[in-house]
Amino acid sequence: MHINTKFIHGGISEDKTTGAVSVPIYQTSTYRQNGLGQPKEYEYSRSGNPTRHALEELIADLEGGVQGFAFGSGLAGIHTVLSLFAPGSHIILGDDVYGGTFRIIDKVFVKNGLEYTIVDTSNLANIEENIQENTKAIYVESPSNPLLKITDIQAVAELAKKHNLLTLVDNTFATPYLQRPLELGADIVLHSGTKYLGGHSDVVSGLVTTNNQELASEIGFLQNAVGGILGPQDSWLTQRGIKTLGIRMEAHQKNAQAVAEYLENHEAVEKVFYPGLASHAGHELAKKQMSGFGGMVSFELKNEAKTAEFVEALKIFTLAESLGGVESLVEVPSIMTHASIPKDKREAAGIKDGLVRLSVGIEYVDDLLADVKQALDKVGK
Known part of the structure; x- marks a missing residue:
């Protein structure tokens, strides 16, 4: 089944009770039991809800997982996954991951005994030389946020298996x-x-999946035990958003390519980060492991003071913060999404104070280009 068809018909796409072509919002906290000691599929909505379950089955289907998990935010999902690791465990972390990911590791999990090393994961040698006896996982974003670095996921996974490590991939930008x-x-x-899965800036949610049944059981236990689950209303909104993901992503990346090419040729722009450009260091790898380049573009002005x-x-x-909605957004990572990362660590990763990140929406492309042009004209060279 083609991925575009899966977006609409994958997972649980209709209500088994009524035949409704959109799984209803089961707005309930608990369920009537058949009798003492007689288990039911649903008992309490923290442990399971039909609307959330439909979304969880869908993300597993789309990613090729054995089981999916839906959370109240992306960070709630990250928190649950990181809870797999015992105190004293070490993870390797990409050097320009989302600021919230860095914050939850550095400010929350470190207190509980987790150790980490920041590494440019686009360089496989950097990863291997930082593997320690207590290393348990490699955490990758590809494309990364906000520098759009491309990591060879297959090569990292092979290296991880060689050392008996887990490979964790944040797939938010690519979908x-x-x-x-x-x-x-x-x-x-x-x-x-x-972000892109919901696609309309009207829901906050997080999704996780795995193709390992043992890991799925552990994540499922933690999801229920920690309790950061996604409610039925937001589960329904996220699933509804996914139905149009394919056509939206085509529009996003078409517009992003045009904006990136315009910026790259503008005299006021110092550097553009977009994997769809031949000048991007990860361009060839992106072509190999992705079917497109996405809707995110970052760049630096020659005159940082004009940012x-x-x-x-x-x-x-x-x-505005966030990304992946139908509308175009702009932000400055150093003082917005990545402000929680200390300045020295940001700059070491290449996240300068003048870096601008664009989430290119699906508006008419000529209007977007005109908007960028008039703003650049105001700041000059």
């Missing part, structure tokens, strides 16, 4: 439409469902 890490050898895939003036001059691109 299952463009990249399926489990097929490349990863063990666990994570998503902020808030605020540029973003505030934009009219269609809205200055």
